[in-house]
Amino acid sequence: MITHVKGRLIEKNPAYVVIDLNGLGYLLRISLHTYSQIGDSETCMLYTYLSIKEDAHTLFGFAEREERELFRHLISVSGVGPNTAQMILSSLSPVDAQQAILAENVLLLKSVKGIGGKTAQRIILDLKDKLAKQGIVVDQSFTQHNTTREEALTALTMLGFSKNAIEKIIDKELQEDAIEVEELVKRVLKKM
Numbered sequence: 039m040i041t042h043v044k045g046r047l048i049e050k051n052p053a054y055v056v057i058d059l060n061g062l063g064y065l066l067r068i069s070l071h072t073y074s075q076i077g078d079s080e081t082c083m084l085y086t087y088l089s090i091k092e093d094a095h096t097l098f099g100f101a102e103r104e105e106r107e108l109f110r111h112l113i114s115v116s117g118v119g120p121n122t123a124q125m126i127l128s129s130l131s132p133v134d135a136q137q138a139i140l141a142e143n144v145l146l147l148k149s150v151k152g153i154g155g156k157t158a159q160r161i162i163l164d165l166k167d168k169l170a171k172q173g174i175v176v177d178q179s180f181t182q183h184n185t186t187r188e189e190a191l192t193a194l195t196m197l198g199f200s201k202n203a204i205e206k207i208i209d210k211e212l213q214e215d216a217i218e219v220e221e222l223v224k225r226v227l228k229k230m
Contacts, residue, residue: 040097044083050076055099057082066099069127075101089113089120096120105132107172115164117157126150139165145188187212190222199230 043066045059052073057064066084068076076082084099085106098120100106105127112123112135126135129150138146139162147158187208194204207226211217217225 039088040086042083042085043097043099044081046080047076047082055082055084057084057099064097066097067124068099069105069124070129071105071127071131072099072101087120098124102132108132108135111165111168112161115157115161117160122152122157125152136169140169142166186217186219186222189219190226193219193223194226204230 043057043059043064045057045064047055048058048063049056050073052068052070054065054067055073055076057066066086068084072084076084084101085103086100087098087106087109089096089098098106098109100109109120109123109127112118112126113120118126126147130138130146134146137143142162144155144158144162147153147161148155153161190208191201191205194208195201204226207229208222211222211225
């Protein structure tokens with residue numbers, strides 16, 4: 039129905055944007071990924087998806103077509119509505135979400151607020167083949183990175199550290215360079 043909106047950016051915050059198009063203001067709900075992609079330019083163009091329910095018509099905006107396509111795939115899964123799909127895209131980048139599905143990384147999907155084990159497994163079961171048919175392949179470095187992350191996280195929580203306290207440190211260390219689990223645990227312990 040409405041495939042994209044291009045106009046003057048009136049208001050921007052992490053949950054939504056307002057775009058003025060010839061005097062008509064469109065409120066588009068966005069993910070944190072899209073929020074980070076939108077610059078401070080006065081002109082803004084977002085791809086859209088219109089969600090129609092009994093009590094509301096909600097317009098969702100996306101910086102990239104690929105993000106919108108993944109959003110459509112996610113809402114096709116039973117038990118995943120537009121708000122949950124937007125939460126997934128706010129917690130994980132579209133590439134990370136795709137890789138988590140293809141690598142069957144239930145733990146990463148469960149880390150998203152509102153996603154339990156059954157829903158994560160259903161997302162993987164329903165979307166793995168669809169993503170593979172689109173030509174998206176598992177990035178082996180992504181799989182290794184997440185395996186290292188999960189093993190280090192498990193080791194440190196067993197040592198009594200709070201999961202929330204160490205996750206940010208682990209992610210920061212993994213962004214700097216690819217390291218083995220033992221080295222990652224040592225670095226995190228030095229920073230605690």
